Amino acid sequence: QVQLQESGPGLVKPSETLSLTCTVSGGSISSYYWNWIRQPAGKGLEWIGRIFSSGSTNYNPSLKSRVIMSIDTSKNRFSLRLISVTAADTAVYYCARDPKGGFDFWGQGTLVTVSS
């Protein structure tokens, strides 16, 4: 059974960089799209972007100027960096696998709060 686990700081200061890693276990990271999705408290889901195992990326245009995704296939993990954060970036951040037919496996989510 594939499992995903997000890790990273739960508190980030305004204007600094949010950095999260998603570690994949129980399956290979190869040949799938790997996604980041976030959800502010009490609100809906927002897709941030995805990275393929080859390293190619697609980002949400609303965040594109601030997002960098990377992947390390040797360690079966991928990462998100979101620069110049503000309070509006406070949310639960999920990583999820996409075999090109919906997000079939998700991490449990990690709350990131942007506050000084």
Added chain:
Amino acid sequence: DIQMTQSPSSLSASVGDRVTITCRASQSISSSLNWYQQKPGKAPNLLIFAASSLQSGVPSRFSGSGSGTDFTLTISSLQPEDFATYYCQQSYSTLLTFGGGTKVEIK
């Protein structure tokens, strides 16, 4: 961007009721439509992919239909564990987008 509009935004229903949730895309997305269930404090769970294919392990009371711009998720007989928020999501374009969600509450 392809906008996804769900209706209703919330509904109240009783155990055993048949429930239908609608999702409309701002342009044709063929059958590239997925449905998720989310319970409080939990990650979403994929129910239906490609508009009508049941994800492995999902009860058969869940079904999806539609193509083009109009889609529906149907729960044939609502069970206590089905009270949750449901989201549609299009995977047609490289910018993936979700509907705003439908909260199913107990009447």
